[in-house]
Amino acid sequence: MLGYNPVYKKLITVTLILASVLVVSMVLGLTIGSSGSTSEAWKVLLGKGGLDSTLEVIIWQLRWPRVVLAATVGATLSLGGLVFQALLRNPLAEPYILGISGGSAVGAILGILAGFSLFPGLTLSSFVGSLMVLSLVLLLSNRREGHSDSLLLAGVMVNAFCGAIIMFLISVSKTVQMQKIIFWLMGDLSAVSADSLPLLLVVLPCFLIIFLLAQPLNLLLTGRESASAMGVNVAAVTLILLLTASLMVSLTVCHSGLIGFVGLTIPHILRLALGSDHRILIPSCILTGASYLILCDLLARSLPSQGEMSVGIVTALVGAPLFIGLLWRSRQ
Amino acid sequence: MSLVDIRAISLQYGVRQVIKHVSVQIEHGEFFAIIGPNGAGKTTLLKALAGLHPLVEGDILIRQRLINDYSKKELARTLALVPQQVNADFPFTVAETVLMGRYPHLGLLAVEGQRDLELAKQAMEFTEVIHLAGRRLGQLSGGERQRVIIARAICQQSKILLLDEPTASLDPAHQLRIMDLMERLRYEAQVTIIMVSHDLNLASSYADRLLLLKDGEVEKIGTPQQVLTEEQLSKSYGCTLLVDQNTLLGKPRVSLVSGNITAKANQ
Numbered sequence: 254m255l256g257y258n259p260v261y262k263k264l265i266t267v268t269l270i271l272a273s274v275l276v277v278s279m280v281l282g283l284t285i286g287s288s289g290s291t292s293e294a295w296k297v298l299l300g301k302g303g304l305d306s307t308l309e310v311i312i313w314q315l316r317w318p319r320v321v322l323a324a325t326v327g328a329t330l331s332l333g334g335l336v337f338q339a340l341l342r343n344p345l346a347e348p349y350i351l352g353i354s355g356g357s358a359v360g361a362i363l364g365i366l367a368g369f370s371l372f373p374g375l376t377l378s379s380f381v382g383s384l385m386v387l388s389l390v391l392l393l394s395n396r397r398e399g400h401s402d403s404l405l406l407a408g409v410m411v412n413a414f415c416g417a418i419i420m421f422l423i424s425v426s427k428t429v430q431m432q433k434i435i436f437w438l439m440g441d442l443s444a445v446s447a448d449s450l451p452l453l454l455v456v457l458p459c460f461l462i463i464f465l466l467a468q469p470l471n472l473l474l475t476g477r478e479s480a481s482a483m484g485v486n487v488a489a490v491t492l493i494l495l496l497t498a499s500l501m502v503s504l505t506v507c508h509s510g511l512i513g514f515v516g517l518t519i520p521h522i523l524r525l526a527l528g529s530d531h532r533i534l535i536p537s538c539i540l541t542g543a544s545y546l547i548l549c550d551l552l553a554r555s556l557p558s559q560g561e562m563s564v565g566i567v568t569a570l571v572g573a574p575l576f577i578g579l580l581w582r583s584r585q
Numbered sequence: 586m587s588l589v590d591i592r593a594i595s596l597q598y599g600v601r602q603v604i605k606h607v608s609v610q611i612e613h614g615e616f617f618a619i620i621g622p623n624g625a626g627k628t629t630l631l632k633a634l635a636g637l638h639p640l641v642e643g644d645i646l647i648r649q650r651l652i653n654d655y656s657k658k659e660l661a662r663t664l665a666l667v668p669q670q671v672n673a674d675f676p677f678t679v680a681e682t683v684l685m686g687r688y689p690h691l692g693l694l695a696v697e698g699q700r701d702l703e704l705a706k707q708a709m710e711f712t713e714v715i716h717l718a719g720r721r722l723g724q725l726s727g728g729e730r731q732r733v734i735i736a737r738a739i740c741q742q743s744k745i746l747l748l749d750e751p752t753a754s755l756d757p758a759h760q761l762r763i764m765d766l767m768e769r770l771r772y773e774a775q776v777t778i779i780m781v782s783h784d785l786n787l788a789s790s791y792a793d794r795l796l797l798l799k800d801g802e803v804e805k806i807g808t809p810q811q812v813l814t815e816e817q818l819s820k821s822y823g824c825t826l827l828v829d830q831n832t833l834l835g836k837p838r839v840s841l842v843s844g845n846i847t848a849k850a851n852q
Contacts, residue, residue, distance in 0.1 A: 259696075259697060259698065259699065259702060260696055260697060261696050264696075339675075342672075342674060342675075465693065465694070467695070468685075468688060468691070468695030469688075469695075471677070471681075471685060472685055472688060474672065474674070474675040474677070475671060475672050475675075475677070475682065475685065476668065476670070476671060476672045478632070478637055478666075478668055479666065479668050479671065481635075481636075481637055481657070482635045482636075482637060482661060482664075482665070482666035482668070482747075483661050483665075483685065483686065483688050483689060483741065484657045484658035484659075484660070484661030484662075484688055484689035485657065485688070486657050524676075528676065528677070528678065528681070529675045529676050529677045529681070530677070530681060532695070532696070
């Protein structure tokens with residue numbers, strides 16, 4: 254009658270459907286791979302294995318951490334994209350395109366050179382890197398007010414600059430860890446350390462904080478003053494969201510390097526399918542982003558006949574044409 | 586005791602003082618209009634009332650309580666603002682937009698229940714936008730969008746409604762439609778209405794009292810008959826305006842007079 258169901262009904266339905274998609278993606282990520290047949294892997298998953306202990310080790314000690322990492326990184330990047338798009342009022346904003354991922358990578362590499370451990374030293378240095386880029390991009394784009402293109406232009410330039418710094422730091426350093434150039438420039442999930450628990454412990458509260466600010470974010474999108482007049486503390490909400498999104502993005506960059514366009518592809522598709530209500534979009538972005546990166550990583554490690562390629566190649570192959578298409582449409 | 590009590594407030598934009606020592610009391614159930622030339626500070630004054638602009642000096646009291654003592658949500662439950670411009674970049678539907686008005690009444694999770702949906706439906710019926718419920722805000726005409734934003738303000742259930750030029754850029758039929766809604770709100774829901782307007786005739790026909798603002802200072806406060814005089818208007822607006830009686834309403838009617846016509850009439 255209203256053409257509108259109560260939001261919690263839609264939230265529950267959408268969450269259930271997308272959570273099932275995530276479970277299916279995880280199962281696929283665990284069962285498909287270069288070692289062992291898929292049917293044998295199924296048996297291991299269902300606990301009927303026992304015969305092939307090598308496969309069991311591969312599934313639980315190699316594939317499982319990688320699937321969890323892919324899910325966490327995918328969820329974080331796509332949610333990060335959603336938040337930046339809303340706060341900067343620009344459907345093309347995304348952590349990678351804005352250079353925020355690049356800034357985190359520079360911070361992280363400087364941290365490695367300084368001999369920091371992953372937690373908390375490296376995490377903090379990459380967070381600082383992301384915040385510096387964020388402030389720089391906001392400052393640069395504010396000078397030419399109202400032009401959404403100037404924001405992207407600033408981001409692209411900062412990104413190129415960060416890429417150059419990364420290459421420079423890698424070429425002058427002799428540290429063994431730094432040899433994996435490709436890891437930082439073209440995000441990769443193969444360098445998974447067994448334990449991504451600290452990552453999850455920081456990222457999950459970030460998800461919760463962002464979800465709790467979903468409705469203020471909706472109101473903010475209709476205008477800062479009208480949001481304020483409806484009871485939203487605009488300055489506080491904006492600051493908390495920017496900091497939280499930067500923190501979780503910089504943290505994932507430490508684990509996976511620069512994976513681009515996830516934060517563009519997923520929010521864009523979901524907005525088309527589900528509308529603009531962020532109370533729905535936020536959980537959807539988390540679940541879909543997680544599934545998406547698991548599947549992209551699956552492609553990255555099963556497509557080449559020998560070895561594997563970086564997951565960043567897959568996400569860029571899908572995302573970059575979409576970005577160009579969106580840019581094209583926004584010009585018309 | 587007055588519902589809204591503005592006591593000698595001053596406001597600044599940067600270093601420029603835009604409101605200087607303005608005092609005015611607005612009573613419960615009143616239709617109050619703020620008029621004045623461009624740049625007089627009308628919109629700034631309205632924003633200060635909504636708690637969107639910090640006071641340099643003076644106090645604003647609503648129900649005898651300082652505006653700064655209200656929490657953000659509490660203030661939003663007390664007064665609702667209909668701004669001049671609403672952002673329609675993000676494709677929210679009409680129903681979603683109207684439901685946003687429930688935000689100051691919701692808890693931490695900000696999820697609406699059946700009662701909130703019912704209130705949104707009533708508000709949309711009241712402003713006659715119910716048939717547009719599933720449409721996106723960006724697809725509507727100016728008049729329709731204005732009625733959606735008024736529905737959102739009604740959904741907020743505040744007893745004070747602040748309007749910033751609600752009829753700007755609307756044709757006469759749509760202007761009338763909006764103003765008649767205001768009249769109904771006032772008599773059916775006992776809402777106090779405070780409106781900024783450039784349209785002197787609209788202010789004259791609907792408002793009980795007018796505040797004429799110029800360069801951030803009060804020029805005159807009073808009934809339309811007291812404020813809208815030829816002498817006062819030509820002094821404040823710096824041009825000749827003809828004021829006569831609207832015989833139907835018995836209210837002052839203001840007409841523009843081009844220099845040419847006055848010259849001919851004087852011959």
